[in-house]
């Protein structure tokens with residue numbers, strides 16, 4: 001069972017302290033554990049750091065790694081910038097969409113998987129590349145990418 | 154020709170440069186850095202010695218040394234290699250920076266796309282603590298210094314130093330107005346130096362070998378070596394270290410580029426040049442040596458490349474100022490129109506170039522100012538407007554506009 005957002009935020013405050021400048025660290029912590037940022041987490045962070053809920057919300061919406069919609073336990077981030085685009089990123093994305101039945105930024109019904117596209121992830125020398133739960137996977141082919149994603153818990 | 158310092162097989166021991174720096178006065182360390190002529194390796198090329206001098210002169214008990222490890226420029230991955238293999242060198246460079254400007258607090262701002270590098274950085278920090286190079290009263294000199302790691306959350310703009318500082322403060326990464334400059338008022342309004350990973354990694358070598366040695370490494374009036382990440386249509390993509398000021402063609406040879414239609418130097422915000430110009434030099438005075446080089450062979454449709462980059466800028470514009478927020482969108486739409494043949498006359502195109510110029514002059518930060526480079530370069534150099542597709546006079550029906 002995932003922990004509740006208040007608990008994670010309280011934990012984060014103990015770890016980082018409670019200044020205003022901790023907001024991003026707290027959000028990252030929630031994001032890491034839950035894959036998304038629920039309203040309860042936003043409220044808890046606002047309260048703990050003494051800034052408004054609206055301000056925390058605006059920070060959440062600024063960064064592409066955060067989402068206010070539930071996402072899958074596993075997040076695939078497929079690079080869509082040029083060195084990957086030139087080496088078959090499109091075919092990989094299509095293969096993933098076909099096999100798992102979702103479009104980019106959608107989540108499977110069982111909550112297992114979200115697929116996202118993302119700008120350059122700094123692995124262009126081994127393009128095409130993707131991050132799966134933060135781990136790099138490189139020199140992908142459609143088959144290889146599907147196999148990796150199939151194997152996720 | 155490669156010239157390896159940062160990536161050399163035989164390296165001075167981690168910490169040796171810092172030990173030597175501790176025998177000097179902080180001001181002397183700043184002078185060494187200044188005299189080496191090193192300019193920032195993050196792209197903008199600001200002289201590091203001048204930055205450190207200003208931060209050193211700022212009066213405050215609390216100052217910060219911030220390492221920009223946001224590496225978001227498309228095609229750039231040199232800092233990834235440095236962080237993977239040379240995090241001790243980075244920490245050493247940051248500690249020297251701290252000693253030089255009078256700061257005991259270092260922060261590495263690591264892009265969210267590199268979480269797998271955190272263990273290497275933490276390990277390096279542990280090693281440096283064990284060997285007495287980080288912590289309290291370092292070398293018995295009464296100097297304290299330690300480094301914390303902070304992670305971004307997926308925003309290219311946070312590589313811009315004032316946006317990075319906003320992000321460190323837990324806010325959205327909107328670039329600040331300058332002045333005040335970070336050297337006077339940066340993180341938590343304290344004097345702050347922000348430098349690129351590669352810049353810091355150079356510092357220990359400079360202290361150990363002296364400013365003249367460093368200046369002589371470069372070609373012409375350039376100082377030092379430079380890391381370049383090269384990808385695209387080349388046989389051996391990867392990171393290469395060359396003297397700063399080397400001709401682009403040397404790098405292309407090393408990486409095994411054969412069929413060359415275009416080379417983009419300096420990332421999406423850099424310049425895109427045709428094969429006829431590869432003799433030009435990678436230097437702050439010529440082709441931007443930020444670190445990214447992408448090669449496109451003759452099979453590549455450059456308009457599609459441009460579309461990819463404009464989508465990037467539309468996605469990454471922070472939206473704070475109008476020329477960039479709206480301009481990137483307009484240029485992206487223009488590229489789409491060009492691709493499907495909806496731009497049919499010179500006038501449409503001239504309007505785009507006018508817009509590009511306005512964006513270059515009036516955008517608040519480097520993102521909007523340089524987002525137009527790829528548009529201007531690719532349209533001018535790589536799109537063949539034959540008479541049929543682009544006439545002097547408008548020929549389309551635009552009743553609905």
Ligand SMILES: Cc1cc2nc3c(=O)[nH]c(=O)nc-3n(C[C@H](O)[C@H](O)[C@H](O)COP(=O)(O)O)c2cc1C
Pocket residue numbers: 192193194195196197198199201221222223224225226309310311312313314315347348349350352353518519520
């Ligand atoms: C849009 C934008 C993105 C930037 N991204 C980076 C980056 O990822 N890494 C970096 O070191 N500098 C980046 N910079 C440059 C920084 O603003 C700053 O000049 C640099 O970190 C200073 O360090 P240096 O002098 O050692 O290069 C960026 C600038 C702009 C305008």
Ligand code: SF4
Pocket residue numbers: 310327328469470471472473474475477478516517518519520521522
């Ligand atoms: S130029 Fe673009 S990225 Fe920079 S402040 Fe303006 S909108 Fe933001």
Ligand code: FES
Pocket residue numbers: 079080081082083084085119120121122123124127128129227228229
């Ligand atoms: S372009 Fe895909 S990792 Fe850089």
